[in-house]
Amino acid sequence: MYEPASPGWLLVALCAATGAYCLLRMRSPVEEQRHTAGAEALMGFGMAAMAVPAAVVAPPRWAWLAYVTVFGAAALRGLWTARSSPHQLHHLMGAVAMVYMAAVMTFAPAHHAHSHGGAGVPLLTGALLLYFAGYVLRSGVRLLPLPATGGGGAGPGAGGPRRGSGADAWGARRAVRWGDRPELSQACRLSMGIAMLAMLVTL
Template structure:
């Protein structure tokens, strides 16, 4: 990722924390994999110079995650579609980084990559998602599920934690797209 190193390290921390949260909540592996992939892609290029083939490998892994998210499942359709858009955006960023890197014999540290129209559409999508889902989290008296008969819901399994994790990942995706 190119951009200020402080922003890159904050994105690494946010993405890694989201991935750990997904693992602790026993979410599907695809969400944790997206968090790890985002953390790896956000590492400043001055610290880690990945091999040229690594961005192509990331694109293939994220494409598999996107296809897996679209398979028929009893889970909520809107969540699966959002997950697929996230994985598709990661494929796009990986492919754009690979193309920019091969076109400039190394990393494109100060050049833009990707198609401006697609980047803009993804920016609008993720900004809208963050605003919509974030406002739902911030609303007082929002819908909260009843605690099970045995007691309170453990914090890591609370639906608000999952929603906050998705908002954080969408915000990180927005920031990564801005630097593309």
């Protein structure tokens, strides 16, 4: 599961930055967004810790068991919430992937785990790779800018600001906080999907 030091640290930085942004999203006034951001923050920081190059820190076996416990509980919660929210299915898949990688590292021989990763089940690894590859492609497509539609602003007064609307517009811009911008949230999910792919490839 470990790359050479430089790519490994880049992966750590990417996952940690994503987790930190998800913490900001937890300040959202929308309860569902707070729960989603909390799950994604846990995933981001967990992936960052797991991606630390083995040449710098060689985790003991109990650390991998802790990963299995924490993300096993997250997977059970995701399984429960996925019944009412299909979006939670992706969180469930992410937690399952973390449990799988941590379990592989737990039961791998010490010299193998500290050098090139564990020896995972090829079929399960391949299934997870296919899922996250599809998720990354889908997320990337959703981030593409949509073509401008004609006629949307052709009505009278549609283009210029109206009298007395400056305060309302300023308030609306304030309401769109960094933590509530859907394109940034989608970019974070895309980043974590790419990071998960990189970790699964080296398993």
